[in-house]
Amino acid sequence: MSDNIISTDSDSGDLTGVAFAIHEIINRLPVTARSLNNPGVRIEEGVVVDDAYTGPILELAMRKNHLIKTIPKTGAYANVPVSVAPVHNSKGEVIAAIGLVDITGIFDLATLMEHQSAILKQVCGKDPCPLPSEAVASKK
Numbered sequence: 001m002s003d004n005i006i007s008t009d010s011d012s013g014d015l016t017g018v019a020f021a022i023h024e025i026i027n028r029l030p031v032t033a034r035s036l037n038n039p040g041v042r043i044e045e046g047v048v049v050d051d052a053y054t055g056p057i058l059e060l061a062m063r064k065n066h067l068i069k070t071i072p073k074t075g076a077y078a079n080v081p082v083s084v085a086p087v088h089n090s091k092g093e094v095i096a097a098i099g100l101v102d103i104t105g106i107f108d109l110a111t112l113m114e115h116q117s118a119i120l121k122q123v124c125g126k127d128p129c130p131l132p133s134e135a136v137a138s139k140k
Contacts, residue, residue: 006087008095010035012051019043026100034058035096042076057084058097065094069102
């Protein structure tokens with residue numbers, strides 16, 4: 001039995017198993033990973049599409065040593081919300097980073113709440129929706 005240890009020098013082969021597991025857990029959303037000293041892997045739709053991958057947000061998360069949620073301006077995921085977290089060793093030092101496309105970043109809850117009344121009027125034709133007399137509780 002061989003051990004798979006992630007370190008600062010891990011390459012795409014070392015990271016692929018963990019990246020694939022995350023990819024499957026999150027319903028096959030794109031996943032990326034790289035170590036501190038080597039490019040890593042980019043997985044999309046169940047396939048390794050790049051085995052020498054690095055990205056600006058993976059590098060930033062390792063440099064800043066904290067979770068980054070952003071919409072990159074460059075790279076393979078330009079203009080797509082991503083979340084990237086550093087991976088630490090037992091001493092708390094950054095050894096790698098793993099990122100994924102963040103579908104929660106597509107929804108801006110504050111803007112949705114701000115426009116709720118207009119959305120309800122568009123969907124129901126009036127606000128409040130449903131009217132108190134149309135609510136399920138009023139029909140019991």
